[in-house]
Amino acid sequence: MHELSVTESILELALENARKADASKVTSINLVIGQLSSIVDDSIQFYWDTISEDTICQGAKLSFDRIPAVLKCQDCQKEFTIDQELTACPNCGSYRSLIIHGEEFYLDSIEIEKDQEEIK
Amino acid sequence: MSAIRVPVVEKILSANDRVAGENRDLLDKNRVFSINIMASPGAGKTSFILQTIKQLQNDLRIGVIEGDTAPVTIDSDKVIKAGMPAVQINTGGDCHLEANMLSDGIKQLPLEDIDVMIVENVGNLICPAAWYLGTHINLLVASVPEGDDKPYKYPNIYRGLNVMIINKTDLMPYVEYNMEYFRQGVEMLNPGLVTFPLSCRTGEGVDAWVDWLKAQVKQYRQGK
Numbered sequence: 001m002h003e004l005s006v007t008e009s010i011l012e013l014a015l016e017n018a019r020k021a022d023a024s025k026v027t028s029i030n031l032v033i034g035q036l037s038s039i040v041d042d043s044i045q046f047y048w049d050t051i052s053e054d055t056i057c058q059g060a061k062l063s064f065d066r067i068p069a070v071l072k073c074q075d076c077q078k079e080f081t082i083d084q085e086l087t088a089c090p091n092c093g094s095y096r097s098l099i100i101h102g103e104e105f106y107l108d109s110i111e112i113e114k115d116q117e118e119i120k
Numbered sequence: 121m122s123a124i125r126v127p128v129v130e131k132i133l134s135a136n137d138r139v140a141g142e143n144r145d146l147l148d149k150n151r152v153f154s155i156n157i158m159a160s161p162g163a164g165k166t167s168f169i170l171q172t173i174k175q176l177q178n179d180l181r182i183g184v185i186e187g188d189t190a191p192v193t194i195d196s197d198k199v200i201k202a203g204m205p206a207v208q209i210n211t212g213g214d215c216h217l218e219a220n221m222l223s224d225g226i227k228q229l230p231l232e233d234i235d236v237m238i239v240e241n242v243g244n245l246i247c248p249a250a251w252y253l254g255t256h257i258n259l260l261v262a263s264v265p266e267g268d269d270k271p272y273k274y275p276n277i278y279r280g281l282n283v284m285i286i287n288k289t290d291l292m293p294y295v296e297y298n299m300e301y302f303r304q305g306v307e308m309l310n311p312g313l314v315t316f317p318l319s320c321r322t323g324e325g326v327d328a329w330v331d332w333l334k335a336q337v338k339q340y341r342q343g344k
Contacts, residue, residue, distance in 0.1 A: 002250065005218065006133070009132050009133055009136070010132055012135060013130060013134070013135070017126055018126075021124070021126045023124075031132070038246060038276055085272070085275040086272055096311055099279075105132050106129060107130055108128060108129055109127045109129070111124065112123065113122075113123055
């Protein structure tokens, strides 16, 4: 799908935060992505390697924290996880459910290095 | 040298969402009710827009933003021919519209002269769902010949909808399409979604949609 635009957004966000923190290098990018966001990790990694070149993010490790989808049945109020979309409530069979988790899509943190002060 | 962890906790598409918010402010300032139309290619988005314009030409002024992946003006030409202002946006191959592209388009529309802005997103059932544009409602044009299994295969797009059209109902006798199966899938993803089955070709069912839209615009203006 649109992993290139998404990867560009990740890079912009990482660079902006790295600048604010006076980083000389970004070593890790920690992403939180819900099961229901249709994002393919491998594609992001592929684009990342290309677009982060010649920035302080070059070579940073991307880590994906995948959040499982949790739905809440609106009829029996039970919460349940799903392996695939459009699953009925395992408790009462209802299809009326709300998404509690699984749509997360954010940059949680970055790990950076700073140039060491020359004070010895 | 040890790594320092810097917390960010910001939505990846937050930059897009910010621009979308600006789009919304600009539209509200001009009291323009706006609709983001999504669909697969060939579902009949442009025909649907032209039908809507035809039905409402004496009631409302409608401006249209046409998103396409190639530098063509096929769709915007049709809208202009129908007597309404239109702007064509070329995404340069991108599979969806983003808020900043829309922002450029909005500024080219005569906002003070229109009541409703319709955005025709790029034909695609996956990507447009992820990018908030700032419009007041999201609408999907589903169509009979594309099949009744779409909610099961492309669930994300149905979740964010405010209203859905099922176009090309005149083709029901000729294709295998189980309306009940389709609607059941949508119901699981978006319970109670307002839905209008219609045919842009014959005009059947268009009235109900147009009445609904008129009521939405009226309600929007009263709220301002």
